[in-house]
Amino acid sequence: MRRPLLLLLLLLPLAACDDMTAQPKRNAYADPSVAPGRVPTDSVSWRDHSTAPPPLTLALIERGQQRFRIDCTPCHSELGDGNGMIVQRGFPQPPSYQEDRLRAAPPQHFYDVITNGHGAMYSFAQRVAPEDRWAIAAYIKALQRSQHAAIADLTAAERAALP
Ligand code: HEC
Incomplete structure (x- = not known):
């Protein structure tokens, strides 16, 4: 008496099996609510190039300082010496922005x-x-300058105010 009942219970889930190809589905190319995917406005595509550097x-x-702090300091550090937190945890160390070669490099390089x-x-x-790449490049040039300012960079009044 029990066996047929057990068999029935085992077979019962099979009734739920359906040929999925026969199910109704959306045609991504025909249904405007599905396709094509919209590109979010704040994302950047690989080949996006701005034409010329904006005025300094x-x-x-x-703006460059703000973006630099978010995107670059984890490796390059606030000082740009290449000793950011990720590097302290084992990522290859970048060169310092104070290397002569990088101090001579134009914003275009950055x-x-x-x-x-x-x-x-x-x-x-x-x-x-x-x-923002131009903004960061401008900030890095300022950062380099801030650690290598020469007396000649100062105005006469500023020079006179030096101790
Ligand atoms: C995950 C770590 C990491 C982050 C984040 C990072 N960098 Fe770097 N960066 C490196 C490393 C490592 C090198 C050295 C690469 C090499 O020479 O193989 C490097 C090298 C450089 C160099 C030197 C290139 C040269 O000519 O030698 C510049 C300039 C630079 N990065 C700018 C940036 C800027 C700007 C950002 C932020 C938008 C940034 N990096 C974010 C790791 C990082």
């Missing part, structure tokens, strides 16, 4: 490194919009 303003440098990556550093093209 304080606002640009401040723009290109952000866009294409460089050696062990991966590209940030997907994360940093072209305008």
Whole structure:
């Protein structure tokens, strides 16, 4: 008496099996509510290039500082000496921005490194919009200058105020 009941219980789940190809489904190409995927406006595509560097303003440098702190300091550190937290935890150490070669490098070089990556550093093209690459490049040039200011950079009044 028990066996047929057990058999029935075992077979019962099979009744739920269905040929999935026969199920109704959405046609991604025909249904406007499904396709094609919208590109979020704040994402950057790999080949996005801005035409020319924007004019150098304080606002640009401040924007660059803010983006630099978010995207670059984990490895390059606030000082740009390449001793960021990720490096302290074992990531390959980047060169200091105070190397002569990098101090002589134009903003375009920093723009290109952000866009294409460089050696062990991966590209940030997907994360940093072209305008922000210029902003970061401008900030790095200011950061380099801030640690290598010459007396000649000061105005006469500032020089007179020196102790
Ligand atoms: C995950 C760590 C990491 C982050 C984040 C990072 N970098 Fe780097 N960066 C490196 C490493 C490592 C190198 C050295 C790569 C090599 O020479 O193989 C490097 C090298 C560089 C160089 C030197 C290139 C040269 O000519 O030698 C520049 C400039 C640079 N990075 C800029 C940036 C900027 C700007 C950002 C932020 C948008 C950034 N990096 C974010 C790891 C990082």
